[in-house]
Amino acid sequence: MNAFELICLLSVGCGMVCALGLAAHLVHRPATMAVMNVVWPVCALFGSWAIIVLYLRFGNRHDGQPKWAHVAKGSLHCGSGCTLGDIVAELTVLALPAAATAFGWPWLFGDRMFATWVLDTFLAFGFGIAFQYFAIVPMRHLTPREGLLAAVRADTASLLAWQVGMFGAMAVFQFWLYPHFLGWRPTAAHIQFWFAMQWAMITGFATSYPVNAWLIRQGLKEAM
Template identity: 55%
Template sequence: MNVVWPVCALFGGLWVCWLYGRSRAPVGGHGSHHHHHQDGPKTGAAFALSVANDTLHCGAGCTLGDIIAEWLVFAVPAVAVAFGWGSLFGDRIFATWVVDFIFAYAFGVVFQYFAIAPMRGLSFGPGLWAAIKADTLSLIAWQIGMYGCMAVARFRVFPALGLSLHTDSVEFWFVMQCAMTCGYITSYPMNWFLVRLGIKDGM
């Protein structure tokens, strides 16, 4: 979680800082949340908090992946062409979302691997497979919320204001912060489900 917290604070700001404080607060005399996965199954508020932390692992991968992908497509438009702009998609944003997903998925699996493999004592192969299973549905749920928010802003809100969104603008990254928060909201129930099934471990 050491990398996850500052990365997610890029979009979550104060509420991620609040969640960090809650996660590090002693609960039931067992010390900080960092050691809770060793204390047995969680219930109630402790379980909800562990799912929140699991969701942030997905969020960290999405955040880094989307930042890199957005600037890559902005700097090298040919990347968008390679992923369907002008052939499959009339608007570059849809090709960019494909690139976003690929980068976000790759980073998400990496974050999940380094969380799950040490916790379960898995070697590389089984650890990678566990990370893929843990991140796939979680990331899809996240991207649905993120893309939905971006689409509303891109195709409805900003045109109604007579404005447009560009990667090199403050407005774009403000909307991206809102979109990431929406992604967190849509991914949280999926993470709850995955933890209940034992596919993911509560953090």
């Protein structure tokens, strides 16, 4: 094992430990908003100890917190759907490569990664809208139809902004950094891939943050 592989193992392992720790904590002390019991641990997979710090400071608070915390929690709420979508998509294609064929490989895309990204986007959108639905309906007391429409309006732009940042970062890792420095391109079967994914999710958070700030200012998305 070389030094970089050890760094990857430590980073991904730390994220998993933080996620499991938060999940165990939330079993005994559930979040005020039920969907956040999933959001916090999922986001800890890439945000690690920083997510725990944010949770401890602002996890169950709504009033009296700075605007940036509202926006950060809104961005993480969106990002948890993207994270789950990506994990499920990557593991599905890893276990069943033929799944990529339905989403464009090789008849549309020469690289299987792009077909996986299409599947990822579909799954991320599904998870993201579902998470937003279960947040917005109890907060606004909406009917199922109203809640679905509100969730789509609230999260579509945010999800797309997250995906752009995430895919952009993964493209840098997979098409430049890894081939240049490692001489090969890791797949979902390698720890280096998931290390890159952690940074890609952090980039997604950064690109979706201003979009979430705008959505909250416009009243399209609830401050959390």
